[in-house]
Amino acid sequence: xxxxxPTSLIVGTILLTAENLSCIKQDRLLFSQLNxxxxxxxxxxxxxxxxxxxxxxxxxxxxxxxxxxxxxxWQQKDITSDFEEYATNLxxxxxxxxxNGNLSAIDxxxxxxxxxxxxxxxxLYELLSLLGLAGLEDMPVNRLSAGQQRRVSLARLWxxxxxxxxxxxxxxxxxxxxxELLIDKIKSHITGGGSLVITSHLDMVTRLNCDxxxxxxxx
Amino acid sequence: xxxxxxxxVKREFKLAFSGSFDFALPLLFGVMVISLFPLGVSxxxxxxxxxxxxxxxxxxxxxxxxGLEKLFREDFRDGSLEQLRLxxxxxxxxLLVKVVVHWLIxxxxxxxxxxxxxxxxxxxxxxxxxxxxxxxxGTPMLSLVGAIAVALTLSLExxxxxxxxxxxxxxxxxxxFATSAVNNAQLQxxxxxxxxxxxxxLMLAIALTPWSISFAVKVSQN
Amino acid sequence: MQFASLSEFFSMGGYGFFVWLAFGVSFAVLIGLYWLxxxxxxxxxxxxxxxxARIERIKAARKARQNKSIDQGEVTQ
Amino acid sequence: xxxxxxxxxxxxxxxxxxxxLFPWFALPxxxxxxxxxxxxxxxxxxxxxxxxxxxxxxxxxPSALLSMSVYASMAIxxxxxxxxxxxxxxxxxxAIAPVGxxxxxxxLWTGAxxxxxxWGTWWVWDARLTSELILLxxxxxxxxxxxxFEDKLQAGKAVSVMAMVGVINLPIIHYxxxxxxxxxxxxxxxxxEKPSMAPEMLWxxxxxxxxxxxxxxxxxxxxxxxxxxxxxxxxxxxxxxxKEQ
Numbered sequence: 001x002x003x004x005x006p007t008s009l010i011v012g013t014i015l016l017t018a019e020n021l022s023c024i025k026q027d028r029l030l031f032s033q034l035n036x037x038x039x040x041x042x043x044x045x046x047x048x049x050x051x052x053x054x055x056x057x058x059x060x061x062x063x064x065x066x067x068x069x070x071x072x073x074w075q076q077k078d079i080t081s082d083f084e085e086y087a088t089n090l091x092x093x094x095x096x097x098x099x100n101g102n103l104s105a106i107d108x109x110x111x112x113x114x115x116x117x118x119x120x121x122x123x124l125y126e127l128l129s130l131l132g133l134a135g136l137e138d139m140p141v142n143r144l145s146a147g148q149q150r151r152v153s154l155a156r157l158w159x160x161x162x163x164x165x166x167x168x169x170x171x172x173x174x175x176x177x178x179x180e181l182l183i184d185k186i187k188s189h190i191t192g193g194g195s196l197v198i199t200s201h202l203d204m205v206t207r208l209n210c211d212x213x214x215x216x217x218x219x
Numbered sequence: 220x221x222x223x224x225x226x227x228v229k230r231e232f233k234l235a236f237s238g239s240f241d242f243a244l245p246l247l248f249g250v251m252v253i254s255l256f257p258l259g260v261s262x263x264x265x266x267x268x269x270x271x272x273x274x275x276x277x278x279x280x281x282x283x284x285x286g287l288e289k290l291f292r293e294d295f296r297d298g299s300l301e302q303l304r305l306x307x308x309x310x311x312x313x314l315l316v317k318v319v320v321h322w323l324i325x326x327x328x329x330x331x332x333x334x335x336x337x338x339x340x341x342x343x344x345x346x347x348x349x350x351x352x353x354x355x356x357g358t359p360m361l362s363l364v365g366a367i368a369v370a371l372t373l374s375l376e377x378x379x380x381x382x383x384x385x386x387x388x389x390x391x392x393x394x395x396f397a398t399s400a401v402n403n404a405q406l407q408x409x410x411x412x413x414x415x416x417x418x419x420x421l422m423l424a425i426a427l428t429p430w431s432i433s434f435a436v437k438v439s440q441n
Numbered sequence: 442m443q444f445a446s447l448s449e450f451f452s453m454g455g456y457g458f459f460v461w462l463a464f465g466v467s468f469a470v471l472i473g474l475y476w477l478x479x480x481x482x483x484x485x486x487x488x489x490x491x492x493x494a495r496i497e498r499i500k501a502a503r504k505a506r507q508n509k510s511i512d513q514g515e516v517t518q
Numbered sequence: 519x520x521x522x523x524x525x526x527x528x529x530x531x532x533x534x535x536x537x538x539l540f541p542w543f544a545l546p547x548x549x550x551x552x553x554x555x556x557x558x559x560x561x562x563x564x565x566x567x568x569x570x571x572x573x574x575x576x577x578x579x580p581s582a583l584l585s586m587s588v589y590a591s592m593a594i595x596x597x598x599x600x601x602x603x604x605x606x607x608x609x610x611x612x613a614i615a616p617v618g619x620x621x622x623x624x625x626l627w628t629g630a631x632x633x634x635x636x637w638g639t640w641w642v643w644d645a646r647l648t649s650e651l652i653l654l655x656x657x658x659x660x661x662x663x664x665x666x667f668e669d670k671l672q673a674g675k676a677v678s679v680m681a682m683v684g685v686i687n688l689p690i691i692h693y694x695x696x697x698x699x700x701x702x703x704x705x706x707x708x709x710x711e712k713p714s715m716a717p718e719m720l721w722x723x724x725x726x727x728x729x730x731x732x733x734x735x736x737x738x739x740x741x742x743x744x745x746x747x748x749x750x751x752x753x754x755x756x757x758x759x760x761k762e763q
Contacts, residue, residue, distance in 0.1 A: 026669045027749050064301060065441045068671075088307040096298025102234055114226040115306040115313075217503070367683055371676045375666050384662055385680060388655040389687050392694035399701060420690070427686070431679060438675040443563060450560065454570035456635050463574045463631040464555070467581070467624045471733065474620050478740040485748050489760050492751055 011041035013075075015195050016061065016164060020070035023056050029218055030056055032069070036213060040163065043186070043196035045205045048215030054199040055095065057215070058168050061197055062092045074164075088116075091162045093170055097153040101142030105133060105152045108141060109159065118160055127158050132178065146173040154178075157185055165189060167198045183207060223308050224316050231320040234293075241289065246328040249282035253336055264341040271340030272350060272401030273394075276357075278336075279329060280390050283358060284383055286325035287365040290318065291436065295373045301440060311433035314366070318432065322362040330354055342401070349404035352414060353397035360421045363428040364389055370435035393417065530755050532606045533746045536739040543739060547732030554726030562719050574632040580727040582625035582646060584734060585653055586688070588618035592660070593685035596678030608674020609749060611681060612664050613741035617734050619657035625650045645699035649692050656684045670749055 014037045022032035030053030038044045046054050059065040061072055063079045063086060072079045079086040099108045109124055128137050131151040133144075141149055150173050157165065165186070171179050179202075186208060190196060198205060235242040256274045257267060291314075294300040304310050333354060337347040368385040372378045400413035444450040453460045558576030565572035592614045599607030629647045630640045641647070660677050667673030750756045 024671060027671075028752065062305060064304065084307045084309065087305045090305060092301070092305050094298060094301060096296070096301060098298035098302035100230075100234065100293070100297055100299055102237060102239075103230070107230075107233075111226055111230050112302060112306075115223050115303060115308055117223070117307065217499075364683070367679065371663065371679060372666070374672070377666070381659075381662055381666060384655065385659040388652045388659065388691070389683065391652055392687070392690045395694045395698045399698070423686075431683065435676070435679055438672060438679065441669075441672055441675070442561060444560065453573065454564060456569060456571035459571055459631045459635050460559075460573055463628040464559075464577055466627050466631075467577050470620055470624060470627075471737075474617065474737055475740070478737065478744060482740075482744050482747070485744060485751075486760050486763070488748075489751060489757065493757065496752075 011193050012039050014039045015075060016197070017073040017076070018061065018070070019073060021057070021060060021067045021072070022069040023053055023060060023065075024068040025053070025056055031215060031218060034070070036211075038164075038195045038197060038211075040193045040195055041190060043190050043198060043208055043210035044213055045208065045210040046197065046199045046213045046215060048199075049217050052215040052217045054215055055168055058092075058166055058197065058199060059094070062090065062166050063087070064092075089163045090166065091156050091160050091164070092166045092168075093153055093156065094168045097149055099141045099149060099152055102140055104138040104140055105144075105155075106137045108152065109155055112156065113159060116160055122159055124155075127155055128152070130158075131155060131181070147175055147178065150174060151178055154182060154185075157182075157189070163194050165194065165196045165198075167196070169199055169201070171200050171202050220308070220312075223306075224312070227313060227316050228320050231317065231324070235324045242286075242324045243328065245282040245286035245325045246332065248285050249278040249329055250332070250336075252278040252281060253339055257339070267339075267341045268343070268346075268405065271337070271342050272346065272398040272405075274340060275333070275336045275350060276353075276394050276397050279326075279354060279358060280361060280387070280394065282329060283326055283361045283365065284386060286321070287362065287369050287386075288378060288382060290321045290362075290366060290369050291373055292369075292378070295436075295439065300436065304437075304440070310436070311429040314370075314432050314436060315429040318362050318366045319359075322359055326358045326362065330358070343405065345407060346401050346404045349401045349410050349414075350397075353400050353417060356414065356417045356421055357393050357397050360393060360417070360424045361390060363421075363424040363432075366432045367428060367435050370432050370439060373436065373439035393420065528604070529606055529609070529746050529750055530753070532609075533743055536743045536746075540736055540739045540743075543732045543736035547729050547734075547736055550725050550729030551733055552729075554722045554724075554729050557722035558726060562722050563716070565719075568636060571632060571635045574628050576722055576726050577730075578625060578628035578632060579723060580730045581621045581628065582650060583727060584731055585618055585622040585625050585650065586692075588614060588621060588734065589653065589656065589681070589688060590685055592618065593681040596681040599674060600678050600682075605671065605674065605749075606746070608671065608678060609745040610738070610742055611660070611674065611677050612670075613738050613745050615657055615660045615664065615677075616741065617737045619654060619661065620737075621730075621734060622650055622654045622657055626654065643699070645696040648699070649695045652691055652695070653688070656688070660684070 017037040018034055021034040023030045034057070036044065046057060048054050056065065060067045063072065063083055074086045074089065098112070099105075103111070105128060106124055109128075125134075125137055128134065131154060133148060133151055136144060136148065141152060144152070150170075154170065167186075170182060174182065186196060186198075190208070196208075196210070198208075198210070253274055256270065260266060260270060291300060294303070294317075303313055306313075330351070333351055334347065336342075337350060342350060365382075365386050368382055369378075372382055372385070375381065396413045396416050400410035400417075403410040403413065451457055451461075555576060559573055562573070562576075564570045592611050595607045595610045595614065598604060599611070626647060629644075629650065633642055633644070633647070634640050660680055663680055664670075664673045664677045667676065747756055747760070
């Protein structure tokens with residue numbers, strides 16, 4: 001398995017392309033004919049009111065949902081043609097954190113590392129203390145607060161050298177320090193040649209110098 | 220790949236046996252259903268021997284239904300299933316491993332305690348042998364086919380009764396052949412035919428279900 | 442013609458009750474299904490009107506909100 | 519603009535097609551069904567063993583045969599829908615399932631009313647009645663599953679999978695039940711089996727089969743039209759069509 005580590009990409013190459021995407025949820029057309037691309041060293045900030053379909057769009061970009069029309073391309077190839085390869089280049093943080101509440105932060109991350117075939121070189125304890133979770137590493141995740149749980153899930157951004165980050169409201173429940181930490185991490189990811197698709201209701205994202213896609217609530 | 224599967228197996232066992240007795244609930248449920256029958260029908264040893272195979276199999280089906288409900292549910296709710304799908308590993312294989320481990324954890328105890336059931340319902344040793352073999356070959360099929368329905372109802376709040384409505388009709392052939400095998404054993408007849416049919420159904424399930432389960436999960440995640 | 446008289450036809454050789462019960466209920470169920478479909482289609486038509494009204498409300502609310510934000514000098518895309 | 523309108527155009531076309539086809543199914547179906555029923559009830563000879571109770575066969579056998587094949591057609595729709603991603607197929611499943619359930623119910627009901635004079639009891643665990651009962655559960659499962667989803671596209675995919683699982687199981691269920699039946703009560707079954715039928719008995723049966731098939735088709739088309747309208751409520755063509763009426 002070959003990783004597309006962010007640094008190996010030339011800034012400006014188009015990585016992710018959305019072609020004519022449209023999405024229907026509960027018989028309502030959320031969006032249609034959406035075209036955009038995200039290149040290496042660039043981010044896309046998706047803005048829009050509740051119910052505009054931001055999360056649905058993000059899930060389509062990850063390949064978890066199928067669009068009603070159109071396709072998502074990764075380096076000019078349809079993601080469904082080799083989904084496993086696409087997935088190795090992707091970190092997705094959604095509304096659901098993907099952490100089992102009965103397992104500790106360490107157990108969760110070690111498991112995630114293994115299934116993602118990431119060799120354990122990072123010191124997880126060090127990483128978790130960087131995220132402000134020192135001393136909570138081996139506590140079952142459901143005993144942590146919402147913000148702490150989200151920090152655990154953010155650790156994935158440090159662990160997997162993926163070219164594309166798709167982050168759905170990553171700042172939710174985070175305190176100021178954690179927000180700053182995450183913004184720094186995202187900035188270094190982008191300057192390192194990675195690319196990013198992000199939604200947020202916070203204006204923090206304007207500091208990231210991203211392209212903006214405004215989605216309207218479609219009746 | 221082996222490392223990944225190993226990690227999944229370990230995680231499932233850890234979750235099943237860490238503190239909670241959830242894994243034993245289907246077994247307890249099965250034992251209780253079985254012990255209701257002598258009370259409800261008649262405690263006469265001959266009567267029990269006659270209905271024994273059917274009772275044990277119906278209880279096994281209900282118990283595995285109860286156990287299956289939990290399969291995937293927690294992982295779907297907390298998003299682990301999404302992360303697994305985005306892990307770059309073949310999703311169908313991962314899910315198949317989860318089903319197999321789930322079968323070991325919830326149905327395994329039922330198999331181990333099946334001598335007790337045979338004792339309760341006055342089955343002869345020959346009948347027990349047939350019962351054990353049919354359970355061994357039949358219950359994996361229950362788990363595999365049931366997993367499709369479970370995966371389809373993941374995103375629904377009220378899974379339980381709908382799940383029963385979807386799955387129970389599909390299990391009728393298994394019930395018929397399994398009980399008839401045990402009844403044959405009671406009459407000291409050959410029951411290889413029935414076992415063969417159950418084995419064939421299991422093979423068919425192994426061949427077709429992994430793909431269907433992963434497709435069904437994807438439908439739920441959509 | 443197998444029956445000499447009408448009353449003989451209705452009695453169906455003594456099985457009249459069962460034969461007419463079988464046919465009667467079957468016809469009733471089929472006709473019932475047809476009428477259910479008719480009734481549904483009427484209900485849908487009524488539903489469309491409420492749906493259209495809802496869309497109008499959303500549009501109006503959005504317009505009002507846009508006007509307000511323009512008044513406050515916000516830039517909207 | 520046109521490109522994303524394309525899939526809706528398809529449902530619009532399906533809606534029109536269903537509307538055009540409806541009278542072609544309904545009228546011949548009605549005529550044939552009436553013809554077959556009158557023939558069966560009035561002109562066909564009575565069975566020498568069962569007398570006039572035998573005439574229930576003219577509704578029981580067509581509905582029993584159709585209930586099975588309707589399930590198969592539902593699974594075919596599901597397969598087409600999943601493979602080619604056609605939303606109209608999912609809607610067709612939703613339209614077919616209640617019709618199939620009604621046919622199954624008719625088969626069960628007429629079987630019971632036939633059984634009472636023949637066996638002296640309303641219900642016997644006879645092979646055909648048992649498989650029809652299981653089939654009814656399968657239909658109920660499909661309908662309940664479809665109704666449970668908020669998102670009907672997801673519902674359509676789910677019932678497609680379920681219908682295909684069901685259709686693989688249906689022959690297994692059918693033969694296992696038949697086998698089980700011969701095992702347990704070989705004696706009663708012969709009474710219910712179709713006697714070798716004289717042509718004057720067979721013709722009305724075939725006519726009724728065709729008539730009921732066409733009528734079921736008409737009912738499916740009617741429900742399909744409803745389902746399409748319900749699902750495409752926001753499309754301009756639906757709104758215009760409903761406003762015109």
